[in-house]
Amino acid sequence: MTSRLFSPLQIRKTILKNRIMMAPMCQYSAHNGVAQDWHLVHLGARASGGAGLIIVEATGVVMEGRISNHCLALENQAQRDAFKKITHFIKSQNSIPAIQLAHSGRKGEGDWDLYGPSAVAFSDKYKTPRALETHEVYALADKFVHSAKLALEAGFEIIEVHMAHGYLMHQFLSPLSNFRTDEFGGSLENRMRLPLLVAKALRDFWPQDKAVFVRISATDWTDGGWDLDQSIILCRELKNCGIDFIDVSTGGNVAKATIPSSPGYQVPFAEKIKNEVGILTGAVGQITEAEQAEKILSDDKADAILLGRVLLREPYWPINAAFTLGEKPDIQKQYERGYY
Numbered sequence: 001m002t003s004r005l006f007s008p009l010q011i012r013k014t015i016l017k018n019r020i021m022m023a024p025m026c027q028y029s030a031h032n033g034v035a036q037d038w039h040l041v042h043l044g045a046r047a048s049g050g051a052g053l054i055i056v057e058a059t060g061v062v063m064e065g066r067i068s069n070h071c072l073a074l075e076n077q078a079q080r081d082a083f084k085k086i087t088h089f090i091k092s093q094n095s096i097p098a099i100q101l102a103h104s105g106r107k108g109e110g111d112w113d114l115y116g117p118s119a120v121a122f123s124d125k126y127k128t129p130r131a132l133e134t135h136e137v138y139a140l141a142d143k144f145v146h147s148a149k150l151a152l153e154a155g156f157e158i159i160e161v162h163m164a165h166g167y168l169m170h171q172f173l174s175p176l177s178n179f180r181t182d183e184f185g186g187s188l189e190n191r192m193r194l195p196l197l198v199a200k201a202l203r204d205f206w207p208q209d210k211a212v213f214v215r216i217s218a219t220d221w222t223d224g225g226w227d228l229d230q231s232i233i234l235c236r237e238l239k240n241c242g243i244d245f246i247d248v249s250t251g252g253n254v255a256k257a258t259i260p261s262s263p264g265y266q267v268p269f270a271e272k273i274k275n276e277v278g279i280l281t282g283a284v285g286q287i288t289e290a291e292q293a294e295k296i297l298s299d300d301k302a303d304a305i306l307l308g309r310v311l312l313r314e315p316y317w318p319i320n321a322a323f324t325l326g327e328k329p330d331i332q333k334q335y336e337r338g339y340y
């Protein structure tokens with residue numbers, strides 16, 4: 001075993017067999033927030049394909065926290081029970097099941113009324129949200145904890161809190177979407193208050209031997225918006241709350257932002273947060289080649305690699321990458337004849 005990509009990563013008591021994580025990706029295939037056979041096959045295939053961690057797509061902690069009418073939710077027992085088969089299968093493939101707990105806030109696209117930090121629409125294609133009352137903001141942390149409780153019962157090992165891509169937590173963080181005048185708006189400390197309340201409440205609830213991840217957008221790519229300096233301060237606070245891992249994405253809060261995307265374009269954000277904060281980070285975004293992933297890790301720019309679209313095209317990317325890097329991966333016995 002010589003590569004970094006295929007070296008195990010221990011986070012609390014959980015050991016990931018390699019540093020390849022499947023990024024959360026909405027499938028718009030749920031019914032009433034309940035996972036379907038599609039989710040089992042989709043997530044199961046990537047677990048069979050060799051990813052060390054599988055992160056289930058953005059899952060609304062309440063029904064109105066979904067992104068669309070066809071997104072997953074986790075607020076009732078039927079939704080919990082549908083995940084049990086999925087977590088069981090992922091574990092049977094020697095992979096680890098994780099779920100991204102989310103709330104869309106003003107970026108909901110379903111048939112419900114929206115709410116958010118302020119009564120400002122994301123763009124002219126979105127409904128204008130109602131600004132939450134202060135007491136309603138305080139109540140949000142409990143919704144995340146309720147969902148986390150169901151996630152634990154469903155067999156998930158890791159939860160990831162979605163604080164990125166312009167969804168509710170990010171809406172509170174960014175001065176371009178939060179115009180509140182109570183203790184949840186204004187100063188950076190106030191804008192961070194809700195995300196930190198949620199992180200603390202989840203960390204208090206989630207078993208001490210299991211990890212909590214947070215996905216952030218490290219910048220709004222817009223002057224006067226959320227940026228890397230504020231992200232570093234947020235990540236220090238998240239680390240103090242006991243958050244284990246920052247999954248570093250960008251963008252999503254400003255409809256007209258220009259994002260200079262290119263291979264590995266978000267890696268410098270993961271690197272900076274890893275070095276400045278001293279916390280585990282994941283790099284994501286246009287990482288498609290085994291050598292590219294290996295170099296990011298061996299240059300100490302991140303601790304793990306998250307793969308999105310390339311895994312949609314190539315579920316067996318991890319096993320193929322292992323061969324490319326000179327490893328001798330374990331293959332399921334059913335598929336050995338395809339390889340050896």
Ligand SMILES: Cc1cc2nc3c(=O)[nH]c(=O)nc-3n(C[C@H](O)[C@H](O)[C@H](O)COP(=O)(O)O)c2cc1C
Pocket residue numbers: 023024025026027057058100162164165215249284285286287306307308309310
């Ligand atoms: C179909 C699709 C759905 C996505 N859904 C989510 C999601 O539920 N939560 C999230 O944080 N990011 C989501 N993303 C972003 C991915 O997790 C990832 O960060 C992004 O695609 C960049 O990585 P890539 O270049 O490897 O695809 C989605 C991306 C795609 C393509």
